[in-house]
Amino acid sequence: MSTPLPPIVIMGVSAVGKTTVGLEIARQSGGSFIDADDLHGAANVAKMSAGIPLDDDDRWPWLDRVGAALLPGTVVACSALRRVYRDALRRRAPDAFFVHLDADATILLERAADREGHFMPPALLASQFDTLEPLQGDESGIVVDVDALAPSAIAERALDGVRGTG
Template identity: 70%
Template sequence: MTDRLRPIVVMGVSAVGKTTIGIALARLTHGRFVDADDLHGEANVAKMTAGVPLEDADRWPWLDRVGAALEPGTVVACSALKRVYRDVLRRHAPEVFFVHLHVDAAELIERASERDGHFMPPALLQSQLDALEPLGQDEAGAVIDADDRPEEVAARSLASLPTGAR
């Protein structure tokens, strides 16, 4: 099944549930899961840990590493906040499908405040919300409400995939 499944990027801001839903979606599709956070270089992690937002120049090498991971049957959790970032990913995998998880800002702040041990501090959440560019009409993807239990969000994400791509 995974040899025919197009690569999927579970996208959105910090604390929206990208990793949780990405893992669940990979299980449902019998795919491989990759967390793009694990592909950040040390300098990026140090910046974010210090509460400094990344600049585009920090992101380009990281996005190339993420793009290289986008093989058929792979589900990648990646913020992919801006159209130009998604364009980089599409250059690596033109058939990529984006699952944009959405949760209201108050819920995001609560989730971010409850996380322990994550290098992305809640203080940077607003910078991500400000940078977020919704999927364009010409981008393959779907916006999924992520307020429900992870199993329900993952099932809706799976149902959003184009027919024949599951």
């Protein structure tokens, strides 16, 4: 029996493809997928829907719920934009591996504008870029530039990173 992969967090700003890539990683690895957006409380969703960025007081209970979901073999799409947020997730799942999806801001603005039915308006994308703190050398993870890759190729690259072969 093979050892399950550690929990994998697909991180990055809105519209970068966290859900699409996370679903593909879960498919390729045989793991389960959770979208952290589904773990937000109603007040957070209402705030973001109104174009108001969340503050840390809004995020801590949400991050605790996300951290509790980080079980071996689980892939979670979660923005995890700041180091302190990733540290909060690691307190619940010390072996979590972070896959930072990176893309050009112009492309992401176009993607966000084309999305229908998502509570995160394109206007908040700039605040996410302002908040983003890239992975640091002591964090377990990989950065994948998604601009020119298909989701299956991004997932393969991410899984190579998780397995230490990429």
